[in-house]
Amino acid sequence: MTSPLLRYRAVFVSDFHLGTAAAQTEHIQQFLESVECDYLYLVGDIIDLWVSIKAGKWRQRDTNVIRTILEKSEYGCRVFFTPGNHDALFRKLNGAALGNIRIDHDFTHITASGQRLLIVHGDLFDRSVTSLKPLAWSAAWCYEFLTVFMNWFHSFLHGKAERRGGTQIKAKFKRLIQYFSSFQEHITIDAKNKGYDGVVCGHIHKPKVETHEKGTLYLNAGDWVENCTVIVEHFDGRLELLYWDQLRRELELDSLRLIPLPEPKQVATQK
Ligand SMILES: [Mn+2]
Known part of the structure; x- marks a missing residue:
């Protein structure tokens, strides 16, 4: 593991979808190796059991991500996983504590500035999942096939793999989901009604930080299939949405200019 370059009080990530062709596993690995935090929240859909249960979908690189998370927990990082x-x-393990790793339906995180945040994946606020599960399941497999096909198609055309093929179709599908459920409104009002100052969620693959008109914060950690985003809490309690693509570029500059790292290129290079 390379030395961490980024330090935060808390890190919130969701929707890795490990075990699918679309998961940007190399970027996840790079990010995890570059970051150090006191609290790591895994806000659901980390392992895609809908797809990875099929033989051959799970790869060594997916295992490496899990290993890196376990390693962090062994070295004092408190890990919270909301499936x-x-x-x-x-979810069968909800309430379990395995060393420094806790699993539960939701968690309460208190920031350094005293804000109470509800941490929950959010699928229970999405009607396309709660009442139309077979449709959501079929869509997950359609997306998997589409990604595999587009990767093959682009490598055939350009001689190199291209991952972004399904993005437009996925975006249309996500708009359809939003038609069925005003996800953001429901989850934010629920958090407000429960007395929270804000909610950190994932699920819809739309990274966003917004303050509701009633004052409650909505923070969506996005995903590592298309956006590669993370919500971080700085040591003063400030919350921020970060894009790994941008962070990666900045790290390259910093690592070369400021900190003499043992393996700077491994942090900066896209594999
Ligand atoms: Mn989800």
């Missing part, structure tokens, strides 16, 4: 709909099987 999502794609890794709902882990």
Whole structure:
């Protein structure tokens, strides 16, 4: 592991979808190796059990991500995992504490500035999942096939793999989901009614930080299939949405200019 370059009080990530062709596993690995935090929240759909249960979908690189998370927990990082709909099987472990790793339906995080945040994946606020599960499941497999096909198609055309093929179709599908459920409004009002100052969620793959008109914060950690985003809490309690693509570029500059790292290129290079 390379030396961490980024330090935060808390890190919130969701929707890795490990075990699918679309998961940007190399970027996840790079990010995890570059970051150090006191609290790591895994906000659901980390392992895609809908897809990875099929033989051959799970790869060594997916295992490496899990290993890196376990390693962080061994070295003092407190890990909190709220399973999502794609890794709902882990909900059977809700309430469990495994070393420094806790699993539960939701968590309460208190920031350094005293804000109370509800941490939850959010699928229970999405009607396309709660009442139309077969449709959501079929869509997950359509997206998997589409990604595999587009990767093949682009490598055939350009001689190199291209991951972004399904983005437009996925965006249309996500708009359809929003038609069925005003996800953001429902989850934010629920958090407000429960007395929270804000909610950190994932699920809809739309990274966003917004303050509701009633004052409650909505923070969506996005995903690592298309956006590669993370919500961080700085040591003064400030919350921020960060894009790994941008962060990666900045790290390259910093690592070369400021900190003499043992393996700076490994941090900066896209594999
Ligand atoms: Mn989800």
